[in-house]
Amino acid sequence: MGRRTRSIIRPWCCATILMRRWGRRKGSSAMVPDVCSSGSNYDAGSLDARPHAARFRITGEVGTTDATDAVGATDTADGTATTDVKTAQNAREQSVRRYFAMWKTRDFSDLDKLFARDCRYEECYGPVYRGLEQMHRWISDMLAKQIVDSWDIHEMRHGMNPLGLPMLTVTWTFSGREKESYIFDGVSIIEFNDKGYMSRVREFEAQHDRVFPYDDK
16 A cells, blocks of 8 residues: 555656746746645545646646747748738739839839849840840830830739749730731740849730631531
């Protein structure tokens, strides 16, 4: 019996020590009863004298608090990261919309706020412009001979280029007039540098009118 009694008291003593240590950290060590002594404080029938009850309280109180704090911190970090990504994506989309609108308004005064100084612009029919200075010369030439009626964006898809920098794939329909009116569809692959400026634009053209040769008539 004596050995059995000691085996019951010993884990309870360990639990009490743990509770005291935790209580000192929480400022409540006075609430932990002393049942490690050989006096009459130990009651085998009492809930507080059962080792498994003490272990449950320690695990429940300490573990639950730590777990809640950890989950809360993770949720906050994830939420902040998601918000930052969305904000950056919205800024890139807005830059593209502002550039497309410039062709309709014929006001390019903010062009340098959107493109990197060393940007590269590849038109859908072959010409390539290197740097902002060449882009300004090209735009001046086009304003002298072209009227843009619309440049409508259909879809934007976010991605990354091979260097891990942000990229937007934009589908659109362009219509304008020179000697004649014209309209065509296209895709622009637009890359951004780490400062948020457009650094490379590649345009691809598609016929606006669609035909369905194998549809039943």
